Structure formats: structure tokens, C-alpha cells
Amino acid sequence: xxxxxxxxxxxxxxxxxxxxxxxxxxxxxxxxxxxxxxxxxxxxxxxxxxxxxxxxxxxxxxxxxxxxxxxxxxxxxxxxxxxxxxxxxxxxxxxxxxxxxxxxxxxxxxxxxxxxxxxxxxxxxxxxxxxxxxxxxxxxxxxxxxxxxxxxxxxxxxxxxxxxxxxxxxxxxxxxxxxxxxxxxxxxxxxxxxxxxxxxxxxxxxxxxxxxxxxxxxxxxxxxxxxxxxxxxxxxxxxxxxxxxxxxxxxxxxxxxxxxxxxxxxxxxxxxxxxxxxxxxxxxxxxxxxxxxxxxxxxxxxxxxxxxxxxxxxxxxxxxxxxxxxxxxxxxxxxxxxxxxxxxxxxxxxxxxxxxxxxxxxxxxxxxxxxxxxxxxxxxxxxxxxxxxxxxxxxxxxxxxxxxxxxxxxxxxxxxxxxxxx
Amino acid sequence: xxxxxxxxxxxxxxxxxxxxxxxxxxxxxxxxxxxxxxxxxxxxxxxxxxxxxxxxxxxxxxxxxxxxxxxxxxxxxxxxxxxxxxxxxxxxxxxxxxxxxxxxxxxxxxxxxxxxxxxxxxxxxxxxxxxxxxxxxxxxxxxxxxxxxxxxxxxxxxxxxxxxxxxxxxxxxxxxxxxxxxxxxxxxxxxxxxxxxxxxxxxxxxxxxxxxxxxxxxxxxxxxxxxxxxxxxxxxxxxxxxxxxxxxxxxxxxxxxxxxxxxxxxxxxxxxxxxxxxxxxxxxxxxxxxxxxxxxxxxxxxxxxxxxxxxxxxxxxxxxxxxxxxxxxxxxxxxxxxxxxxxxxxxxxxxxxxxxxxxxxxxxxxxxxxxxxxxxxx
Numbered sequence: 001x002x003x004x005x006x007x008x009x010x011x012x013x014x015x016x017x018x019x020x021x022x023x024x025x026x027x028x029x030x031x032x033x034x035x036x037x038x039x040x041x042x043x044x045x046x047x048x049x050x051x052x053x054x055x056x057x058x059x060x061x062x063x064x065x066x067x068x069x070x071x072x073x074x075x076x077x078x079x080x081x082x083x084x085x086x087x088x089x090x091x092x093x094x095x096x097x098x099x100x101x102x103x104x105x106x107x108x109x110x111x112x113x114x115x116x117x118x119x120x121x122x123x124x125x126x127x128x129x130x131x132x133x134x135x136x137x138x139x140x141x142x143x144x145x146x147x148x149x150x151x152x153x154x155x156x157x158x159x160x161x162x163x164x165x166x167x168x169x170x171x172x173x174x175x176x177x178x179x180x181x182x183x184x185x186x187x188x189x190x191x192x193x194x195x196x197x198x199x200x201x202x203x204x205x206x207x208x209x210x211x212x213x214x215x216x217x218x219x220x221x222x223x224x225x226x227x228x229x230x231x232x233x234x235x236x237x238x239x240x241x242x243x244x245x246x247x248x249x250x251x252x253x254x255x256x257x258x259x260x261x262x263x264x265x266x267x268x269x270x271x272x273x274x275x276x277x278x279x280x281x282x283x284x285x286x287x288x289x290x291x292x293x294x295x296x297x298x299x300x301x302x303x304x305x306x307x308x309x310x311x312x313x314x315x316x317x318x319x320x321x322x323x324x325x326x327x328x329x330x331x332x333x334x335x336x337x338x339x340x341x342x343x344x345x346x347x348x349x350x351x352x353x354x355x356x357x358x359x360x361x362x363x364x365x366x367x368x369x370x371x372x373x374x375x376x377x378x379x380x381x382x383x384x385x386x387x388x389x390x391x392x393x394x395x396x397x398x399x400x401x402x403x404x405x406x407x408x409x410x411x412x413x414x415x416x417x418x419x420x421x422x
Numbered sequence: 423x424x425x426x427x428x429x430x431x432x433x434x435x436x437x438x439x440x441x442x443x444x445x446x447x448x449x450x451x452x453x454x455x456x457x458x459x460x461x462x463x464x465x466x467x468x469x470x471x472x473x474x475x476x477x478x479x480x481x482x483x484x485x486x487x488x489x490x491x492x493x494x495x496x497x498x499x500x501x502x503x504x505x506x507x508x509x510x511x512x513x514x515x516x517x518x519x520x521x522x523x524x525x526x527x528x529x530x531x532x533x534x535x536x537x538x539x540x541x542x543x544x545x546x547x548x549x550x551x552x553x554x555x556x557x558x559x560x561x562x563x564x565x566x567x568x569x570x571x572x573x574x575x576x577x578x579x580x581x582x583x584x585x586x587x588x589x590x591x592x593x594x595x596x597x598x599x600x601x602x603x604x605x606x607x608x609x610x611x612x613x614x615x616x617x618x619x620x621x622x623x624x625x626x627x628x629x630x631x632x633x634x635x636x637x638x639x640x641x642x643x644x645x646x647x648x649x650x651x652x653x654x655x656x657x658x659x660x661x662x663x664x665x666x667x668x669x670x671x672x673x674x675x676x677x678x679x680x681x682x683x684x685x686x687x688x689x690x691x692x693x694x695x696x697x698x699x700x701x702x703x704x705x706x707x708x709x710x711x712x713x714x715x716x717x718x719x720x721x722x723x724x725x726x727x728x729x730x731x732x733x734x735x736x737x738x739x740x741x742x743x744x745x746x747x748x749x750x751x752x753x754x755x756x757x758x759x760x761x762x763x764x765x766x767x768x769x770x771x772x773x774x775x776x777x778x779x780x781x782x783x784x785x786x787x788x789x790x791x792x793x794x795x796x797x798x799x800x
Contacts, residue, residue, distance in 0.1 A: 067745075103744050104744060105744040105745070105747065107748075109700055110602070110603065111694060111696070111698065111700065111701075112740075114694065114696070115464075115694075115737075116740075119457065119741070122457045123455075134601075136601045136602040136698070139602045139603075139605045139606070140603075140696060142606065143607075143695060143696075147616050159528075161528055200592070200600075201601050201602075202528055202595065202600060205528075205595075206528060209530070229589065229592065229593065
């Protein structure tokens with residue numbers, strides 16, 4: 001990371017771009033020249049609050065855990081954000097400024113997240129931050145972002161019940177993931193009874209609360225609900241209860257390392273998910289987690305989320321191949337990784353719409369920002385700072401990928417404070 | 423040496439105190455911007471724990487790997503008060519049940535539990551910051567020391583307590599905030615603790631309390647009790663056969679260390695703005711022992727400098743090498759333990775202290791050993 005300090009660089013750069021533009025894409029030149037000429041508004045106009053913006057660069061922050069227990073989950077998000085930043089820079093940056101990033105390690109430790117968030121905002125004056133993964137880390141940095149008026153792009157699907165003016169939530173909130181999934185198993189699979197289980201913290205508990213309300217609304221029945229501490233590895237007793245109650249659907253929101261034990265023990269206990277008796281529906285297992293679980297151990301399960309690596313569209317094919325080119329062929333891409341990839345792009349679109357890097361102007365410009373180049377298809381920012389997105393059902397294959405078997409026709413409206421579900 | 427009464431500080435001891443006070447109260451506030459000063463304030467809260475460990479472990483020979491428990495309890499008591507103040511019905515109007523902390527609302531708790539009620543009062547909360555951890559330490563100490571459980575077994579039990587308390591806090595998330603902890607603390611009796619001015623004031627309060635704690639620890643150390651403590655560490659049976667109630671002394675020093683840790687925890691909550699179970703568990707507890715070890719487990723001053731150094735290294739390594747910093751920290755700890763078992767204070771006493779003492783006009787070896795490092799067994 002080097003900061004270019006030379007004064008006249010802005011002008012030279014734009015002239016060079018102009019020459020290159022004329023030479024290489026002469027057909028588009030008539031459209032290209034005015035666009036490029038406008039590319040460089042003076043720094044004083046587009047940055048009135050003292051953010052780290054120079055005539056050539058704009059500095060952003062990346063704040064994820066790259067050490068500690070969460071590193072395995074958050075690495076994908078870091079990679080996706082870096083890919084997006086690189087691609088944006090290759091296209092000429094944002095308002096003619098190249099994006100530079102300062103990466104900080106949250107170390108899977110919530111106070112460290114708060115400390116580093118503060119450092120990024122107060123000391124580095126970054127124009128936006130892409131980061132956080134767990135709800136706990138988001139809750140820890142939230143007061144910091146609100147106090148110092150920063151902008152956080154948060155990628156993870158989460159429990160909702162939050163709507164901060166300083167956060168754009170690029171993952172789905174709970175109702176988006178849950179309602180479509182339960183409707184689908186009720187309608188397509190004729191499910192009548194559900195067994196809810198999850199890891200014991202806020203996201204699974206809130207999600208299951210919404211799931212239970214929705215199941216009861218549909219006139220169906222919940223026959224069991226249980227929680228286990230994070231890191232729990234003994235699921236035999238719940239598996240026995242499941243065998244006793246014979247639910248149509250096991251609704252599983254097990255998180256992190258516990259997944260490996262849970263799915264292996266389920267298989268060892270003779271519950272063959274490919275027979276769908278019971279059927280297993282999860283909202284917590286992405287392709288990333290399957291790498292740990294092993295494709296053969298989860299074959300036949302269904303997952304409800306907004307993105308799967310196998311999604312068949314041009315945007316996604318391009319994204320997957322670029323991602324693998326940058327980070328290696330053995331990479332898999334899960335829902336959160338894709339949502340993290342959207343962050344820099346949504347920020348770029350908002351900055352360009354606002355014509356300014358100022359946080360307040362970016363926030364004002366954010367609602368109704370659309371992105372039709374998203375790998376998941378089309379997304380749009382709702383005034384509540386969450387994304388309109390489709391929900392899809394994936395069917396787990398033995399090779400560790402999901403096959404998409406269903407997607408909602410309409411975009412699901414994000415509803416972080418769902419009436420009647422609380 | 424036992425025949426002589428110990429002066430409170432030797433001459434060089436007073437000099438060290440003056441230097442420390444100058445660094446904490448003058449140099450840091452002048453040299454650092456509010457963000458860095460607040461970070462130093464955060465480091466200093468760990469120094470309270472390290473001071474307690476010097477007495478408890480360095481002098482008393484009681485290795486506790488569960489000091490995070492007391493740090494956490496003190497911090498939680500403070501956080502409960504601040505959270506209740508931040509959860510006024512106006513601030514929490516969007517919740518299903520306004521007026522209770524937000525995490526309770528997320529967990530379908532509809533009324534404030536009875537044991538939260540007293541924490542609406544600041545005097546009670548301040549009392550609880552000290553009393554809860556001390557009572558807890560007394561129970562553990564009483565159960566262990568009267569049964570003559572010591573050494574490694576005691577260390578293992580303190581670890582178990584740390585693990586149990588973490589699981590308890592995480593499991594009872596409706597009442598404790600779970601993994602997220604108690605976040606978004608805003609005001610203390612209407613005074614916004616998030617502004618730079620407030621953080622600077624809190625820094626001075628923290629530094630002042632730390633120096634007061636250092637003096638108190640020194641008072642304990644130079645008293646007859648302090649000498650008995652070292653005697654217990656080196657020959658417990660001999661002290662017992664001389665007619666002393668060894669268990670009572672051990673319980674006292676353990677409770678004293680717990681109280682110091684609790685003050686640190688409460689100051690942490692005030693300065694950082696939240697409390698979470700990640701300070702209660704095994705890993706932070708061991709880290710706190712490392713702070714004391716790096717500083718020198720026999721030296722009260724060393725403990726403070728050690729804490730500052732390790733935390734500063736942690737912050738700057740992780741800012742400069744986000745992907746490698748843990749290795750650098752690991753390397754530092756191994757180097758300290760292998761090469762300088764007495765930590766910074768040990769190095770200082772070996773190479774620098776004799777010259778300083780000579781400058782101060784005393785050639786006596788006793789004085790050169792400084793403010794209390796003399797280990798009678800050696």
C-alpha cells in the first residue's frame with residue numbers, strides 16, 4: 001500500500017486515461033470522453049468532513065477476524081472484498097480515486113473489533129468499512145460507528161431487530177431466509193411437523209422464534225425446540241428425540257464447528273437425509289461449512305439462503321471464475337462471501353450517486369441503489385438499509401455444492417422488525 | 423534483615439514512584455491523542471490485575487489462572503448499572519417491552535429480573551463492583567485453602583471456575599447478554615462517557631486509582647503480613663508450625679487480588695463502553711498472568727510496565743502485521759520466559775539499578791535491590 005503524494009498526478013492520470021480511452025475504444029470515445037472528464041471532481045468538493053481522500057486515492061477499511069476461531073469463516077469475506085476492490089480499481093476507481101484499503105484483524109475477539117473499528121474511523125479516517133461477521137462483533141462496533149459516524153457494510157445473514165443509519169446489511173435478515181424456506185417445505189414437501197434446533201445464541205434463537213410463529217401461522221406444528229452451546233459436539237440425545245418424535249422437518253441452525261459433529265452423528269444414527277424422512281432444512285450451512293462437514297455427510301439436506309455457488313447466471317459465472325483466479329481453484333464461495341463482495345460495489349454506487357464521499361451524503365443516497373451485476377442477480381437497498389433479494393433453496397450434493405431447486409419469484413422485502421413475529 | 427523495620431519505600435523506590443506518576447499523569451496525556459490515550463487507559467485496567475497477581479502469585483506463591491473472573495465480575499457490575507441507565511423507556515421505545523435492556527427484549531424476557539433492580543443505584547453498583555468479586559474469591563479461597571489445596575491444583579481449579587462462569591454467562595443470555603455481552607453503554611448519571619473529554623477524565627481517574635492501588639499493595643507488602651506472605655510461599659509448613667493460620671492469610675491475599683482485578687474491570691467497562699464474557703474466560707486470565715510475568719512477578723512497578731509493554735506490542739503488531747502478529751506475540755512470551763525469567767524488573771535490577779543507586783548516593787546493596795524485589799530465599 002503506497003500513498004501517492006505527487007501533486008499533479010491527478011491531471012496526468014486523467015489525461016493518460018483519456019489517451020488510452022481514445023486509442024483503444026474509439027467507437028465509444030464520444031461517450032467516454034465526457035464521462036472521464038467528469039471523473040475527477042476536486043477533492044475539496046467531494047470530501048468535506050476530512051476523510052482519507054486524496055486527489056488520487058480513497059482509503060477504506062477491512063475489518064474481519066483473520067486469526068482465532070472465526071478466521072475460517074471470515075477469510076472468504078476478506079477475499080471477496082479484496083476482489084471487488086481490485087475490480088473497481090481496474091475500472092478506474094470511485095469518483096476517479098483508486099481504492100486503497102487498511103486491513104485490521106478483529107482476532108475473533110469483540111473488544112478488539114471495537115478497538116480496531118475506532119482506530120479505522122478516528123485515526124485512519126477511512127471512507128467506509130467492510131467488515132464484521134458474527135452478531136457479537138457487529139454489536140461491539142455499532143456504538144463506535146454511530147458515535148464517529150462511519151459506514152459499515154456488514155455481510156452476514158443475521159437475526160434482524162436492528163436498523164442502524166451507519167450500517168448497510170448486505171446479507172439477509174432472518175425473515176427473508178426463514179419464511180420462504182418454510183413455505184417451500186410446507187407446499188412442495190407437504191411438511192406438517194417441525195423440530196427446531198440450534199446453537200445457543202441470539203441468531204438461532206431469534207430465527208427459531210420467527211420460524212415457530214410462521215409455522216403456527218400456517219397451521220402446522222412444532223414438536224420440539226432445543227439449543228446447544230457453541231462448540232457442542234454431543235448431539236446423540238437430540239437425535240434420539242428426533243427419532244422418537246418423527247418430525248417431517250428438522251430445522252437446524254447449528255453454527256460453526258458443531259456442524260461437523262451434528263451431521264456426522266445424524267448420519268451415523270441412520271438418518272439418511274436423501275430419503276427426506278425426516279427432511280433437513282438449514283439456514284446456517286453454506287458451501288464453506290460443507291468443506292468441514294464433508295459433502296457425503298450432508299448429502300440430501302436443503303438450505304434456504306440467497307446465494308449458492310452453483311447459481312446459473314452470467315454474473316455469477318464471471319464472479320466464480322474471477323474469485324478462483326485470484327484466490328485459487330480449490331476455493332468455495334458461500335452465501336456470506338457473495339454478500340461481502342456486494343459491499344464495495346454498493347458503496348461505489350452510493351458514492352457516485354451522491355457525488356461525494358461524505359458519510360451523510362452516502363447514507364442519503366443509499367436507499368434504492370440497485371445492482372444488476374450482483375452474482376446473486378439483482379439487489380436493491382431498502383430504505384431500512386437491508387437488501388431486497390430473492391431466497392433460494394439448495395439441495396446438498398455429495399461434492400459439497402448445492403443444486404438450486406427453487407427460487408422465490410419476487411424479491412423478498414427485508415423486514416428487520418417483523419410485526420407479528422416478535 | 424528481619425530485625426530491621428522496612429521503610430515504606432527505599433529512596434530509589436520513591437524515585438520509581440515519581441517516574442511512574444510522571445509518565446502516567448503527564449507524559450502520556452501530553453504526548454498521545456485522545457484515541458491512543460484511551461487505549462493506554464484500557465491497558466492500565468489490566469495493570470490492576472497484574473498488581474494483584476504480584477502479591478498473590480509473586481509474593482504469596484498462589485498462582486491463580488482465573489483472575490479474569492474477578493475482572494469480569496467487577497466489569498459486569500459496572501456494566502449493569504450503565505446498561506440500566508442507557509435503557510430508559512424513551513431510549514428503548516422500539517422494543518416489545520420498553521425500559522429493559524435491549525438484549526433481554528431480544529430474548530423474550532419481558533420484565534427486569536429482581537437481581538438487576540438494585541443496580542439502578544450507583545452507590546450499590548460501586549459497592550457491588552468490589553463486594554461481589556471479593557465474596558466470590560472468599561468462597562473459593564475458603565473452600566480451597568482451609569483444605570490445604572495449593573499449587574497446581576489450585577491453579578487448575580481457578581481455571582475451571584473461569585470456564586464455568588463463561589458458560590454460565592453465555593448460557594443465560596436473556597439475563598447477561600450472552601456472547602455479545604452488555605454493549606452500547608452511554609452515560610454515567612447523565613454524563614456522556616463516550617466523548618473525548620470524558621475519556622480523558624476517565625483516563626486520569628484510572629491512572630490515579632492505579633497509583634493508589636500500587637501504594638496500597640506496597641503497604642501490604644512492607645507490613646508484617648507482607649513478610650509472612652513470602653514466608654508462606656517459601657516454607658508454608660514452618661509458618662503453620664509457628665502458630666499462624668496460613669489459610670486466613672492466603673484467603674486475604676486472594677481476596678485482595680480479586681478486589682484489585684474488580685476495580686480494573688469496572689474501569690475497563692467505563693472506558694471501553696462494554697463488557698463481554700471474553701474477559702472472563704481462561705484465555706484472558708492466562709494473558710493477565712503473562713502481563714505480570716513479563717513485567718516481573720516480584721515487582722509491583724514491573725507489573726504495570728509489563729502490562730503496558732505487552733498490550734502496546736499487541737496493538738502495534740496487529741496493526742502492522744494483521745496476518746502474523748500472533749506469532750510475534752508468541753515469540754515475545756517464549757523469549758521472556760526462557761531468557762529473562764524475572765521479566766523487565768529482573769533485567770532492570772541486574773543491569774541498571776546498581777548505577778541508579780550509586781547516583782542516589784547510597785552504595786548499600788540492600789537499597790540497590792530497589793523497592794522490594796529482594797527475595798529472601800535467594
